[in-house]
Amino acid sequence: MAIWDAKKICPEAIYVKRDFQWYGEISHRLQDIFGSFTDKVEYYSVDESFLDLTNFKRYYDNSYQKLAENIKKKVKQEVGIPVSVGVSLTRTLSKLAAKQSKPDGALAIGPSELKEFLKECPVEDLSGVGRKNAIKLHKYDIYTCLEFAKIPHRFIKRLLYKPGEEIWYELHGKKILPIVTERPERKAVGRGGSIGKAASDRNIIYANLIRNLERLTEALFKYRLETNCLAVILQDTNMHFYSNKAHLPDYSSDFHSFLLPMRETFAKIYSRFTKYRATHLLATPVKNINTKQLNLFYKKDPKKDKLREIQRQINEKHGRFTLRSGSTLHIPDTYNDIHNDHDICDIEGKICF
Numbered sequence: 062m063a064i065w066d067a068k069k070i071c072p073e074a075i076y077v078k079r080d081f082q083w084y085g086e087i088s089h090r091l092q093d094i095f096g097s098f099t100d101k102v103e104y105y106s107v108d109e110s111f112l113d114l115t116n117f118k119r120y121y122d123n124s125y126q127k128l129a130e131n132i133k134k135k136v137k138q139e140v141g142i143p144v145s146v147g148v149s150l151t152r153t154l155s156k157l158a159a160k161q162s163k164p165d166g167a168l169a170i171g172p173s174e175l176k177e178f179l180k181e182c183p184v185e186d187l188s189g190v191g192r193k194n195a196i197k198l199h200k201y202d203i204y205t206c207l208e209f210a211k212i213p214h215r216f217i218k219r220l221l222y223k224p225g226e227e228i229w230y231e232l233h234g235k236k237i238l239p240i241v242t243e244r245p246e247r248k249a250v251g252r253g254g255s256i257g258k259a260a261s262d263r264n265i266i267y268a269n270l271i272r273n274l275e276r277l278t279e280a281l282f283k284y285r286l287e288t289n290c291l292a293v294i295l296q297d298t299n300m301h302f303y304s305n306k307a308h309l310p311d312y313s314s315d316f317h318s319f320l321l322p323m324r325e326t327f328a329k330i331y332s333r334f335t336k337y338r339a340t341h342l343l344a345t346p347v348k349n350i351n352t353k354q355l356n357l358f359y360k361k362d363p364k365k366d367k368l369r370e371i372q373r374q375i376n377e378k379h380g381r382f383t384l385r386s387g388s389t390l391h392i393p394d395t396y397n398d399i400h401n402d403h404d405i406c407d408i409e410g411k412i413c414f
Contacts (some may be wrong), residue, residue: 062186078400081107085408090140092410098132103240105412111152113240121327129167148174152238152315153231156188157206159184172234179207179232189224197221206232211412244412250286253341257395258296261336266295268391269340269353270327274319275385277342285351288344291319293326296339303330312348314388315365358392 088107095102101113129146136144143165162168169180170178185195210232218226227237256269289312294304307322336389375384384404395401406414
């Protein structure tokens with residue numbers, strides 16, 4: 062539940078700020094536990110993983126339910142947090158089982174329980190079926206996962222295309238969606254998020270973009286990636302998006318190379334009459350510095366590389382944003398709060414984000 066929704070329901074509650082550095086530590090401890098059960102683990106997101114437990118039930122009295130309960134018990138003992146565990150025939154069914162076992166349960170669904178289980182699950186609970194697709198299904202009186210599974214797969218494919226067809230097969234117990242144990246090569250890198258209190262002040266909006274650019278170029282350098290195109294995105298309080306692209310003459314991960322193109326692109330989409338709540342930057346396409354084609358007409362400036370290395374060393378020693386762009390002085394509260402030093406994108410290893 063979003064904080065703003067929770068405050069409407071329970072305004073007297075005490076709300077604690079998020080701490081992504083701590084979340085990352087907890088998340089990685091969970092991966093260690095999952096790895097003790099199987100070497101086939103997909104670290105999907107900070108709070109979600111998928112495990113291939115094929116043939117593992119023989120270690121737990123031939124019961125996947127006991128296996129699910131054992132995973133949950135081990136997490137509770139070693140990390141001290143509640144966790145929902147779902148075990149079933151496919152990735153989609155396992156995720157459904159985990160959802161049904163929330164907030165702190167363990168549920169295994171085998172072939173004999175499948176029909177009754179699907180009867181109780183609304184199609185909205187299916188991963189990959191969002192609000193718009195649910196509305197499409199409702200038009201054909203498809204409200205439960207069992208009704209979804211009973212429809213001929215060709216009809217589902219026409220209605221929801223290939224992703225819908227894959228879900229259909231998974232609901233029938235056929236493994237279509239694999240467990241991905243290694244992070245795929247990045248096709249894009251983005252940084253952004255809420256600016257805190259909504260604002261229309263040009264300096265505040267631009268300062269947040271500069272902050273995003275510093276974080277983005279830091280990530281590109283770390284991943285040994287470069288880009289020649291940057292999407293600049295502003296989001297207003299009505300959830301409308303305004304975007305345009307900044308193009309570079311060559312691939313780069315250097316902050317100063319992006320600065321002027323980003324500033325010019327920002328000027329095209331910014332309006333002083335609009336209140337904004339978030340800013341985003343997206344670098345795409347990205348290429349590995351070892352495999353990209355060399356540009357004979359564009360030479361790198363070794364002085365810039367040296368300055369960037371000096372800045373990196375200072376920030377590594379004295380704090381992540383100790384040395385930063387002067388444009389960010391317009392948002393001092395952001396930097397005064399140590400919880401803003403890390404974001405969900407900074408948690409390493411996961412596939413999502």
